[in-house]
Amino acid sequence: MLCVAAEKGFFSAEALLAFFVLTVIVLALFEGQREKFSATEIIAQKKMDDLLIVWAMDETPEGEMAEDAEFFLGNGNFSLEVDGVKLREIRGNGFETSTEMRMPYGFGARDVKISVKKDYFSAGLFQRE
Amino acid sequence: MGRGIIFSVDVLLASFILGSGLFLIYYSFSGIALGISAEAKDAEKSLFAVALSDAVIKAGNPENPAAGSAYFDAEKNRFMPNAVDAGLLRRIRERDFGKMRLAAVYERFPNSAKKFFFGKITGGCIAVERFVVFMGEYGGRKGILGVVVCGG
Numbered sequence: 001m002l003c004v005a006a007e008k009g010f011f012s013a014e015a016l017l018a019f020f021v022l023t024v025i026v027l028a029l030f031e032g033q034r035e036k037f038s039a040t041e042i043i044a045q046k047k048m049d050d051l052l053i054v055w056a057m058d059e060t061p062e063g064e065m066a067e068d069a070e071f072f073l074g075n076g077n078f079s080l081e082v083d084g085v086k087l088r089e090i091r092g093n094g095f096e097t098s099t100e101m102r103m104p105y106g107f108g109a110r111d112v113k114i115s116v117k118k119d120y121f122s123a124g125l126f127q128r129e
Numbered sequence: 130m131g132r133g134i135i136f137s138v139d140v141l142l143a144s145f146i147l148g149s150g151l152f153l154i155y156y157s158f159s160g161i162a163l164g165i166s167a168e169a170k171d172a173e174k175s176l177f178a179v180a181l182s183d184a185v186i187k188a189g190n191p192e193n194p195a196a197g198s199a200y201f202d203a204e205k206n207r208f209m210p211n212a213v214d215a216g217l218l219r220r221i222r223e224r225d226f227g228k229m230r231l232a233a234v235y236e237r238f239p240n241s242a243k244k245f246f247f248g249k250i251t252g253g254c255i256a257v258e259r260f261v262v263f264m265g266e267y268g269g270r271k272g273i274l275g276v277v278v279c280g281g
Contacts, residue, residue, distance in 0.1 A: 057211070
């Protein structure tokens with residue numbers, strides 16, 4: 001039944017190896033290119049908007065802005081900049097998303113910029129209960 | 130040794146490697162498909178929770194506070210976005226939206242303690258927290274409002 005491969009077979013080791021390598025490459029490309037479907041970006045934007053809306057409501061001073069953001073987003077998970085002055089900085093690396101707004105304050109205006117880490121597990125953007 | 134007519138060692142070996150390759154493709158794609166399905170379910174639930182929390186804090190509907198608990202500013206004659214009426218929040222009850230349900234609404238304090246306006250958190254839920262001003266008897270206090278959505 002079994003024979004020594006004296007003649008060339010239908011398949012070759014090279015073809016099989018090529019097929020195997022091609023399979024791995026196709027799978028890697030597919031997984032790499034696939035965009036992860038998540039609501040993180042939207043949630044992050046909503047949270048930053050919330051802070052800006054509330055601050056605009058009562059003309060919150062800078063110190064209180066930093067305290068509010070720390071309470072809401074967690075220390076180190078966001079950066080806050082008012083009129084170009086950095087009040088808080090993000091700690092560590094991670095994908096960020098940011099929003100900014102020119103806020104009317106009395107007779108003047110202030111430029112407020114917030115950035116947050118998009119990684120919701122570390123930034124507490126939303127919780128799994 | 131006589132040669133076989135149909136089978137040979139190299140065909141056997143080739144079939145084994147080909148089979149392994151096909152199994153690897155099937156296994157990988159089924160894993161990817163399961164991952165996509167789980168991500169989509171998770172994203173659907175969190176997007177629903179975001180939409181629901183948006184309605185609660187930005188719209189006003191005293192007859193149905195789950196669809197809007199924003200504070201009504203009589204002076205400006207409009208509902209204030211991100212300012213919520215604590216009295217309306219307490220009137221919200223668990224509500225079924227088909228696949229998902231509004232399970233709880235709470236306030237989170239700086240020490241991470243939660244005070245529930247209604248409901249409780251069980252497994253398989255997602256809580257979206259929003260930054261608001263609590264009006265009414267709370268007298269304009271800033272705080273965190275959590276909207277919990279379960280199911281999906």
